[in-house]
Amino acid sequence: MAEIIQHQETVPQSCLGKRLDQALAEMFPDYSRSRLKEWILAGNVKLDGKVVTKAREKVFGEETVEIDATIEAEVRFEPQDIPLNIVYEDDDILVINKPADFVVHPGAGNPDGTVLNALLHYCPELELIPRAGIVHRLDKDTTGLMVVAKTIAAQTNLVDALQAREITREYEAIASxxxxxxxxxxxxxxxxxxxxxxxxVTMSGRPSVTHYRVMEKYRLHTRLRLRLETGRTHQIRVHMAHITHPLVGDPLYNGRPRPPKNATPKLLTFLRNFKRQALHAAMLSLYHPITGELMTWRADIPDDFVELVELLKEDTKLNSEQDY
Structure with a gap:
């Protein structure tokens, strides 16, 4: 299954002197500039009846632009009947609350059983959207909120908003x-x-900014609220480890954690069996990609995170009483 894209429009005078790909991005905001450039290079765009294959071709206004292209379905990935916790849905977007142990996108070692496979089953028309509408990812064992676009226009606008840092993402975490x-x-x-x-953290890396504040202090741990200004892979986990406060349970960046001294037996057992990073995407706020309405969603911390917090509180209380 594929979608045939056909447009014929007149280049506005306001585009005088602009590159063709820039003009098309203004004329057809439903499509990303990278997609439009691909169509130009593939010979799918005509100016006044002539095929143009150079994105840097200048336009003067009043030319007739024709686009005749095809968006191929992502046939590599199979729909799978996997439950999704959907917290919001309309014609353009859906927001899910992802559990732990759920990979977002197929990759090495995880060819299926992912959020993407579940989305294709729940909403088959997503096969025509790149990455099945996924705008941003969460690590396999990070829980919480993700937004998914149901149309190309919504995805284009959300990706642009993400790059412009107009989408707010807040997390909760337990740091060592x-x-x-x-x-x-x-x-x-x-x-x-x-x-x-x-x-x-490397000087050759991409700029990355994480803001954090203390929510609650325990005897040997800290509960944090974090806000991402950028969205690099493993960003919170890497930044917290860099400042010597790795996340509890982080299998990659917490090294070999030492059992906390004088911890309660229940806490020690729980920490030994807590095999994921204590990180939860608790709040997501964005302007709706089509209506422009400001929308905000919140997701409570999952049960294992709740139990960890309660055990840390209990450990802190018992040890303070013994000290007294």
Whole structure:
């Protein structure tokens, strides 16, 4: 299944002197500039009846532009009947609350059983949207809110908003160690020099900014609220490890955690069996990509996170009583 795209429009005078791909981006905002450029290079665009294959071709206004292209379905991925926790849906977007142990996109080691496969089953028309409408990802074991676009126009606008830092994402986390105050980590992140599956703070990386504040302090841990200004792979996990406060349970960046001294047996057992990073996407706020309405969603922390918090509180209380 594929979607045939056919448009014929007149270039407005306001585009005088602009590159063809720039003019098309203004004329057809439902499509990303990269997609429009692909169509130009593939010979799918005509100016006054002549095929143009150079994105940098200048326009003067009043030319007739014709687009005749095809959007191929993503046939590589199979729909799978996997439940999704949908917290909001309309004709343009849906917002899901992702559980732990759920990969977002198929990849090495995870060819199926992903959020993308579940989306294709729930909403078959997403096969015509790149990445089945997925705008941003969460790590396999990070829980919480994700927005998915149901149309190309919605996806284009959401991706642009994400790049312009107009989508607000807040997380909750449990970090190792006692943090006295909030702050900001502004350090570039790139691929680790020797560990292929790891990211790292590196001067050759991309700009990355994480803001954090202290929600609650425990005896040897801290509960944080974090806000992403950028969205790099593993960003919160890498930044917290960089400032020597790795997330509890993080299998990649917490090294070999030492059992906290004098911890209650229940807490020690729980920490030994807590095999994921204690990180939850708790709040998502954005302007609706079609209506422009400001929308905000919140998701409560999952049960294992709740239990961790309660055990940390209990441990803090018992040890303070013993000290007294």
């Amino acid at each position: 160690g006692i943090m006295t105050a909030g702050g900001t980590v502004d350090e570039p992140i790139g691929r680790h020099a020797t560990k292929r599956t790891h990211m790292a």
